[in-house]
Amino acid sequence: MTELLTSTADAAAPPRIDADWWRQATVYQIYPRSFADANGDGIGDLPGITSRVDYLARLGVDAVWLSPFYPSALADGGYDVDDYRNVDPRLGTLADFDAMIAALHAAGIRLIVDIVPNHSSDRHEWFRQALASPKGSPERDRYVFRDGLGANGELPPADWTSMFGGPAWEPVGDGQWYLHLFAPEQPDFNWRNKEVREDFLTTLRFWSDRGVDGFRVDVAHALAKHLPEDLPSEAELQAMDRATGTHLLWDRDEVHDIYADWRAVFDEYDPPRIAVAEAWVNPPSRRARYASASGLGQAFNFDLLEADFDAAAFRGIIVDNLDQAAASGSSTTWVFSNHDVVRHATRYGLPPNGDRPRVHNRAWLLSGGAEPALDAAAGLRRARAATLLMLALPGSAYLYQGEELGLGEVAAIPAESRQDPTFFRSPGVDVGRDGCRVPIPWTAAGDSFGFGTADAHLPQPEWFGALSVEAQSEDPSSTLNLYREALALRHRLQTDESLTWADSAEEVLHFRRANGWEAVANFGTTAVPLPAGEVLLASGPIDAAALPPETTVWIKAGS
Numbered sequence: 001m002t003e004l005l006t007s008t009a010d011a012a013a014p015p016r017i018d019a020d021w022w023r024q025a026t027v028y029q030i031y032p033r034s035f036a037d038a039n040g041d042g043i044g045d046l047p048g049i050t051s052r053v054d055y056l057a058r059l060g061v062d063a064v065w066l067s068p069f070y071p072s073a074l075a076d077g078g079y080d081v082d083d084y085r086n087v088d089p090r091l092g093t094l095a096d097f098d099a100m101i102a103a104l105h106a107a108g109i110r111l112i113v114d115i116v117p118n119h120s121s122d123r124h125e126w127f128r129q130a131l132a133s134p135k136g137s138p139e140r141d142r143y144v145f146r147d148g149l150g151a152n153g154e155l156p157p158a159d160w161t162s163m164f165g166g167p168a169w170e171p172v173g174d175g176q177w178y179l180h181l182f183a184p185e186q187p188d189f190n191w192r193n194k195e196v197r198e199d200f201l202t203t204l205r206f207w208s209d210r211g212v213d214g215f216r217v218d219v220a221h222a223l224a225k226h227l228p229e230d231l232p233s234e235a236e237l238q239a240m241d242r243a244t245g246t247h248l249l250w251d252r253d254e255v256h257d258i259y260a261d262w263r264a265v266f267d268e269y270d271p272p273r274i275a276v277a278e279a280w281v282n283p284p285s286r287r288a289r290y291a292s293a294s295g296l297g298q299a300f301n302f303d304l305l306e307a308d309f310d311a312a313a314f315r316g317i318i319v320d321n322l323d324q325a326a327a328s329g330s331s332t333t334w335v336f337s338n339h340d341v342v343r344h345a346t347r348y349g350l351p352p353n354g355d356r357p358r359v360h361n362r363a364w365l366l367s368g369g370a371e372p373a374l375d376a377a378a379g380l381r382r383a384r385a386a387t388l389l390m391l392a393l394p395g396s397a398y399l400y401q402g403e404e405l406g407l408g409e410v411a412a413i414p415a416e417s418r419q420d421p422t423f424f425r426s427p428g429v430d431v432g433r434d435g436c437r438v439p440i441p442w443t444a445a446g447d448s449f450g451f452g453t454a455d456a457h458l459p460q461p462e463w464f465g466a467l468s469v470e471a472q473s474e475d476p477s478s479t480l481n482l483y484r485e486a487l488a489l490r491h492r493l494q495t496d497e498s499l500t501w502a503d504s505a506e507e508v509l510h511f512r513r514a515n516g517w518e519a520v521a522n523f524g525t526t527a528v529p530l531p532a533g534e535v536l537l538a539s540g541p542i543d544a545a546a547l548p549p550e551t552t553v554w555i556k557a558g559s
């Protein structure tokens with residue numbers, strides 16, 4: 001079902017395009033500035049991606065999700081967009097984009113692009129116009145402006161805190177302030193404004209016409225806001241119920257009106273363009289509306305990403321999410337790593353998070369001068385086991401560039417090299433996300449480990465060489481070859497979306513797909529008997545009779 005084109009019974013008829021390709025796809029996230037640098041300026045670019053399409057094809061991914069590649073001041077790694085319908089000149093041109101998509105499609109790989117609708121960059125033409133226009137003007141209405149408090153508006157309209165730390169309101173010098181839920185360079189759009197709504201439809205068509213197959217929607221749950229005359233305090237905001245669709249900022253019910261308009265655009269295309277929502281909502285059942293066929297169609301579930309390496313936690317998450325997907329008619333999404341979180345090979349080498357919040361952003365555990373309590377070998381072993389388990393599940397698997405190399409988080413980034421606004425806005429508290437965004441190593445040695453000819457824009461550590469593509473490519477036991485084999489098998493074995501649990505010990509998860517494909521994961525610290533059947537693949541060394549600790553196997557039940 002993941003073939004780009006599926007043949008029809010009638011050989012004379014044109015091939016039918018598989019509209020459901022996304023349901024069980026393996027999607028590989030590329031953070032373009034850190035993937036491959038073709039022009040030697042230290043920043044990855046689109047021709048770099050084109051030059052690595054063979055690698056992606058050999059890896060066996062069905063689609064690429066491309067993080068923002070638009071013109072940007074990089075105040076937030078490209079999630080501050082100057083122009084939604086262009087390419088950052090440092091990354092290439094629209095012609096380079098066309099060449100990249102042609103090469104991907106020729107290799108049978110689809111392309112999903114990131115779209116950032118909650119906020120633009122403060123360099124966006126509309127925001128410049130807003131600043132140059134008076135209070136109450138149509139130009140200001142495209143963003144969220146408010147009068148400040150105090151005699152001359154010298155105080156913020158509210159004491160709200162931004163997601164990156166620091167205040168969420170910024171003064172513009174005439175008594176008005178604008179809202180930025182993220183960095184000050186990322187003013188929030190006013191989605192009640194008709195021009196904003198229409199402009200995004202134009203953008204969706206612009207990229208769809210260029211052949212993109214879908215969109216990843218950034219902070220999809222934040223677009224609809226309701227700001228009353230009297231704004232609540234930060235404490236009141238924090239205390240507001242998020243479960244009812246009535247919170248002033250997050251996950252409001254009317255956000256789905258916006259996505260109904262988007263769906264109409266997606267459905268203008270054949271096959272319909274797909275979308276996946278980044279929506280951090282609670283309770284998780286609220287994901288269903290984002291994932292519905294009349295909405296975006298799919299939503300990220302970050303539950304595994306937030307969980308410790310623990311059989312009971314994994315099992316509960318898998319059960320819940322498959323139920324939810326069935327209820328919404330969508331397929332679920334699995335993800336362990338992305339550009340916002342500590343890489344899972346490192347997370348699983350750190351002490352369990354337990355009930356502490358924000359398990360995914362444990363960068364602080366790797367910083368601060370204290371010797372980190374990191375067991376890198378255990379981290380990689382568990383990451384391989386967890387990934388192999390996940391790749392046998394129904395639904396789509398989202399992979400993040402470099403995880404197929406078993407890359408860990410880079411903790412040792414000097415302060416002067418850091419880029420993430422989180423680092424600057426929460427000094428000393430959170431080192432931010434640069435550690436998972438370091439350019440990936442292609443060669444074991446040489447300039448920026450084959451990333452390009454110049455120094456990479458984030459410094460790469462010495463140990464990257466041993467984890468490079470070159471170092472792993474011919475090693476049958478490497479993480480890279482584990483991923484290659486797993487993706488090839490998965491491509492062949494993914495059939496229907498059902499799963500049956502087999503009886504197992506508490507520390508073991510064992511499930512079976514309809515075609516007899518089974519995954520068995522031992523999360524425990526002692527070996528367990530290996531179930532009968534032909535072993536197709538294992539995340540680590542096994543012997544004939546036993547499944548070692550922290551290891552997953554795929555087996556084909558005897559017929």
Ligand code: NOJ
Pocket residue numbers: 076077079116182218219278339340
């Ligand atoms: C979520 C993105 O994944 C993250 O990288 C970004 O900083 C925020 N949204 C704001 O756009």
